[in-house]
Amino acid sequence: DFSLYLRSSSHVSSDSSNDDEQGDPMTTVLDQKNYIEELNRHLNATVTNLQAKVESLTTTNALMKEDLAIAKNNIFALYEENKKLRQECGKDVSNYIMSTSGMQVMTDGDGGSVNKVVAVEVEELKQRLDEERKLRQEADNELEIQMCLKAEMEVAMKLLEKDIHEKQDTIISLRRQLDDIKLINLEMYKKLQ
Numbered sequence: 001d002f003s004l005y006l007r008s009s010s011h012v013s014s015d016s017s018n019d020d021e022q023g024d025p026m027t028t029v030l031d032q033k034n035y036i037e038e039l040n041r042h043l044n045a046t047v048t049n050l051q052a053k054v055e056s057l058t059t060t061n062a063l064m065k066e067d068l069a070i071a072k073n074n075i076f077a078l079y080e081e082n083k084k085l086r087q088e089c090g091k092d093v094s095n096y097i098m099s100t101s102g103m104q105v106m107t108d109g110d111g112g113s114v115n116k117v118v119a120v121e122v123e124e125l126k127q128r129l130d131e132e133r134k135l136r137q138e139a140d141n142e143l144e145i146q147m148c149l150k151a152e153m154e155v156a157m158k159l160l161e162k163d164i165h166e167k168q169d170t171i172i173s174l175r176r177q178l179d180d181i182k183l184i185n186l187e188m189y190k191k192l193q
Contacts, residue, residue: 036153
């Protein structure tokens with residue numbers, strides 16, 4: 001909300017005849033413009049940082065997906081190896097079931113501890129992936145907020161520029177009126193003498 005920093009052009013006093021008083025609104029507007037420009041620079045830096053974060057999180061997310069795919073392949077390879085070893089030992093492999101997703105391996109036999117380790121690793125990868133997704137969502141939300149703030153800043157800058165132009169026009173008009181009044185006063189003075 002920039003209402004505290006922006007003033008409408010109606011605040012220009014109509015009865016001011018001193019050049020110093022006419023300069024004050026201009027100074028105020030220029031100060032406001034400088035403040036808005038500084039705020040805009042800060043927002044641009046924040047947006048750049050957030051874009052870098054989003055890029056980093058996207059890369060991390062892709063790497064985690066690759067890790068998950070590698071873990072699935074490792075699980076499947078371990079399952080096949082375990083199956084072969086059991087066949088070599090002469091044990092029944094019908095007790096083993098592998099889910100279609102390749103994420104969980106269940107057994108009623110001796111290989112339960114290996115399967116638990118694999119399941120724990122998969123669960124940790126899932127948790128990391130969920131955390132990265134949350135971080136990315138937060139960064140996206142922050143980026144959206146900063147983009148909205150930047151858009152507001154640009155609108156405020158345009159309003160300030162318009163206000164500056166109006167005040168400059170008003171100052172020029174007041175100076176012309178002052179010159180006209182000086183000429184009239186000079187003519188009146190000459191007529192009175």
